[in-house]
Amino acid sequence: MSRSRAEQADARLVSGYLIRPSGGPGPSNPLRCTLDCRIYLESMPRRSAVHEKNLPDRTLVVDNGAYTIKAGFSSSSPTLKDCHTIPNCLARERDRKVWVGSEIESIRDFGEVAFRRPVEKGYLVNWESEKAIWDSTFLTQKSKLHCDPHDTNIILTEAPNTTAALQTNCDQVVFEEYEFASYSRHVGPSLNAYHDIQTLFGEPPRASHLPAVPAECLLVIDSGFSHSTVTPLYKGRPIQQAFRRLDVGGKLLTNYLKELLSIRHYNLMNEEQLVNDAKEKISFVSASFGQDLERTRKGMSKKGREAQANEADVVVDYVLPDYNAGVHGYMRPHDPSLAAKVKKMGAMANPGGVVEDFMTLGNERFAVPELLFNPADVGMKEAGLPEAVLQSLTGLPPGLWPAMLANIVVVGGNCLIDGFMERLETEIRQLSPTECVVRIAGLTDPIKATWLGGAYMAADPAALKAMQVTRHDYLEYGSGWLSRVFAGTITR
Amino acid sequence: MPGIEVLPNSASITAPGWAYVPDNGFDPSKTALQPSGARKRAARTTGLAAGDTTARQQSATLKHLLELDKDNHRDVQIPVPARFKDKSGARVKTTPNVRRILTSQKTFANHLADEEAALATQEQPALSQTPRPPAPTPLRNASVGRRSSTVAREPSAAGEGQPVTVTLHAPVEKSGRYGSEDVGGSNPLLRSYIPQIPSAAAMEALLAGPPLSYNAARSAPSIGKPPRHFCEICGYWGSVRCLKCGARVCGLDCKNAHDEGRCLKFYG
Numbered sequence: 001m002s003r004s005r006a007e008q009a010d011a012r013l014v015s016g017y018l019i020r021p022s023g024g025p026g027p028s029n030p031l032r033c034t035l036d037c038r039i040y041l042e043s044m045p046r047r048s049a050v051h052e053k054n055l056p057d058r059t060l061v062v063d064n065g066a067y068t069i070k071a072g073f074s075s076s077s078p079t080l081k082d083c084h085t086i087p088n089c090l091a092r093e094r095d096r097k098v099w100v101g102s103e104i105e106s107i108r109d110f111g112e113v114a115f116r117r118p119v120e121k122g123y124l125v126n127w128e129s130e131k132a133i134w135d136s137t138f139l140t141q142k143s144k145l146h147c148d149p150h151d152t153n154i155i156l157t158e159a160p161n162t163t164a165a166l167q168t169n170c171d172q173v174v175f176e177e178y179e180f181a182s183y184s185r186h187v188g189p190s191l192n193a194y195h196d197i198q199t200l201f202g203e204p205p206r207a208s209h210l211p212a213v214p215a216e217c218l219l220v221i222d223s224g225f226s227h228s229t230v231t232p233l234y235k236g237r238p239i240q241q242a243f244r245r246l247d248v249g250g251k252l253l254t255n256y257l258k259e260l261l262s263i264r265h266y267n268l269m270n271e272e273q274l275v276n277d278a279k280e281k282i283s284f285v286s287a288s289f290g291q292d293l294e295r296t297r298k299g300m301s302k303k304g305r306e307a308q309a310n311e312a313d314v315v316v317d318y319v320l321p322d323y324n325a326g327v328h329g330y331m332r333p334h335d336p337s338l339a340a341k342v343k344k345m346g347a348m349a350n351p352g353g354v355v356e357d358f359m360t361l362g363n364e365r366f367a368v369p370e371l372l373f374n375p376a377d378v379g380m381k382e383a384g385l386p387e388a389v390l391q392s393l394t395g396l397p398p399g400l401w402p403a404m405l406a407n408i409v410v411v412g413g414n415c416l417i418d419g420f421m422e423r424l425e426t427e428i429r430q431l432s433p434t435e436c437v438v439r440i441a442g443l444t445d446p447i448k449a450t451w452l453g454g455a456y457m458a459a460d461p462a463a464l465k466a467m468q469v470t471r472h473d474y475l476e477y478g479s480g481w482l483s484r485v486f487a488g489t490i491t492r
Numbered sequence: 493m494p495g496i497e498v499l500p501n502s503a504s505i506t507a508p509g510w511a512y513v514p515d516n517g518f519d520p521s522k523t524a525l526q527p528s529g530a531r532k533r534a535a536r537t538t539g540l541a542a543g544d545t546t547a548r549q550q551s552a553t554l555k556h557l558l559e560l561d562k563d564n565h566r567d568v569q570i571p572v573p574a575r576f577k578d579k580s581g582a583r584v585k586t587t588p589n590v591r592r593i594l595t596s597q598k599t600f601a602n603h604l605a606d607e608e609a610a611l612a613t614q615e616q617p618a619l620s621q622t623p624r625p626p627a628p629t630p631l632r633n634a635s636v637g638r639r640s641s642t643v644a645r646e647p648s649a650a651g652e653g654q655p656v657t658v659t660l661h662a663p664v665e666k667s668g669r670y671g672s673e674d675v676g677g678s679n680p681l682l683r684s685y686i687p688q689i690p691s692a693a694a695m696e697a698l699l700a701g702p703p704l705s706y707n708a709a710r711s712a713p714s715i716g717k718p719p720r721h722f723c724e725i726c727g728y729w730g731s732v733r734c735l736k737c738g739a740r741v742c743g744l745d746c747k748n749a750h751d752e753g754r755c756l757k758f759y760g
């Protein structure tokens with residue numbers, strides 16, 4: 001098949017999306033991507049002079065997040081179990097002992113533990129500390145991810161819009177310090193194109209014997225620790241001009257909750273871990289912010305509360321962890337009588353005689369994740385995530401909008417907040433042109449999703465070979481050449 | 493009532509004229525978080541509202557956002573443990589690049605400043621400084637002014653959006669670039685036309701576009717959402733503003749709590 005025929009086929013298939021733009025998902029879904037892999041391979045940019053030397057069999061996929069590293073070795077049929085999650089930080093206990101990476105899991109008492117994170121605002125900035133974490137993860141004999149880089153390929157993620165200097169730093173460390181056999185660097189969200197996207201929207205699964213062809217049109221929303229990004233992809237390739245970023249992520253939410261709790265309950269300003277745990281357990285995204293705010297109004301009469309008792313009460317009690325007793329924090333239904341007692345006594349002895357501290361939480365539960373939708377609530381001059389999606393579309397030709405809006409995949413830890421996906425879908429639909437079908441899907445494990453996408457990509461030897469740059473080539477052509485290869489401005 | 497001012501509607505505030513307090517050097521970082529804890533710094537500030545436009549409140553908001561971005565509330569230096577440092581002489585092969593990278597103390601802000609400086613000195617503003625593609629206009633507003641069929645959104649009291657009907661109609665100004673055409677012209681009968689599909693060549697050109705700079709990729713401010721204000725004590729709507737410090741509270745109870753513990757007059 002000639003190149004021009006492949007291009008014609010592309011155009012026909014894309015236009016297939018749009019002839020019946022208002023049709024919903026169904027058996028003959030016009031949104032279905034039916035591109036076969038031959039066309040895909042032919043239309044890929046040619047990379048002529050891939051070094052002839054074969055790549056090692058072993059490939060390490062590393063999604064290097066600000067909060068955790070998601071890493072594991074690829075296989076011909078990768079699963080989530082192959083992915084390990086390593087805290088991407090140094091942690092210092094009260095007694096000033098410093099723990100690195102996965103060692104942190106052995107900390108019992110997280111009281112006043114402080115953290116140092118090599119990834120700042122989503123970007124790998126500090127290699128001094130990152131090297132300690134990578135060394136303990138990849139070079140320590142007892143680590144599950146131990147490998148000899150000389151005999152290993154690495155697939156590494158970076159956040160969208162990483163500065164050129166940070167990219168070069170990363171390339172140089174990978175090849176000059178660790179000396180991996182081959183390497184490719186990807187905008188993290190783009191690896192999600194290798195999931196079987198259509199099954200997420202109710203289509204039959206792809207044939208297992210075929211390599212993972214990237215979805216044709218895909219809009220990835222990645223809401224993580226540092227920020228939330230919108231990245232439209234075409235056949236797995238990022239459309240850089242349409243990237244958008246909202247500077248709200250899990251860290252900001254935790255810090256905001258910390259403040260609210262410290263004003264209203266206990267001083268928790270130095271209790272990073274405690275508040276992060278609490279956030280994960282109590283937060284939800286409100287479907288009706290105004291109503292929930294009324295429902296949680298302080299001093300609201302009991303009668304008024306009962307009038308709204310048709311729904312589960314928003315107000316809950318959160319019992320603080322007791323590190324000495326090894327008890328985790330947990331949420332339970334609000335008990336007004338108990339609360340009254342506590343008010344009198346200052347603290348409440350439970351039947352076992354152990355002192356128990358708890359906080360009665362109301363609007364803190366949903367006012368915090370609300371920042372993903374209304375960052376202006378803390379004065380941030382950025383539009384919320386649904387509007388950022390629409391801003392991203394303005395960077396694309398209108399002909400792509402229907403296909404993008406019909407193929408939205410959401411990843412990142414904030415997906416796990418109750419009500420997040422529903423609210424996101426509702427608001428994107430409200431903002432979108434009425435003619436467009438809006439379909440939003442999550443993945444089984446939104447935290448490991450990017451890793452798994454990368455592992456799917458690595459599972460196909462041909463795709464892997466086309467993607468990877470060997471250390472041999474790096475030493476021959478240099479760092480500037482490498483960054484141009486990854487930027488797609490030169491082909492090999 | 494002295495000292496407070498009841499505002500008509502928390503969601504429709506347009507700011508000017510209310511409760512202006514001359515800048516008296518208020519520094520939110522000096523406000524104690526809890527009066528009893530001497531070394532606790534205030535991590536929050538007054539004036540969460542975007543509509544509060546006095547210079548003092550703007551700087552308070554900026555400080556607050558910086559606080560919210562911190563990895564630790566305290567400023568801490570956590571050294572890499574000695575067991576992870578290379579034993580002297582064990583590694584002789586470290587390259588100059590790696591040595592430079594490992595000893596770099598640059599923060600992200602430094603790198604960002606470098607990037608911005610590099611962009612500013614580029615003679616051709618063409619590449620990564622390309623002005624972000626068409627002004628960040630939400631699609632639903634894009635056809636306003638050209639299409640009378642667009643229904644303008646009425647901001648509700650809570651500032652929550654209502655569904656709107658929109659036409660999908662050439663909302664991108666530079667339509668020529670992608671080869672999309674205004675097929676329907678101004679004929680409203682044709683307004684549900686199908687936008688033209690980008691050609692394969694147009695797609696390649698689009699994919700070849702250079703990355704935006706970090707700052708250019710940031711989500712632009714929301715259009716049409718009125719700012720919301722919350723009580724700094726309890727989190728309910730903040731319809732009352734303290735005349736002394738500009739903080740928002742919901743009513744008398746919280747105003748009293750504010751006066752006792754948090755109002756700047758105690759620390760100013």
Ligand SMILES: [Zn+2]
Nearest residue numbers: 723726742746
């Ligand atoms: Zn209040």
Ligand SMILES: [Zn+2]
Nearest residue numbers: 734737755756
């Ligand atoms: Zn005040």
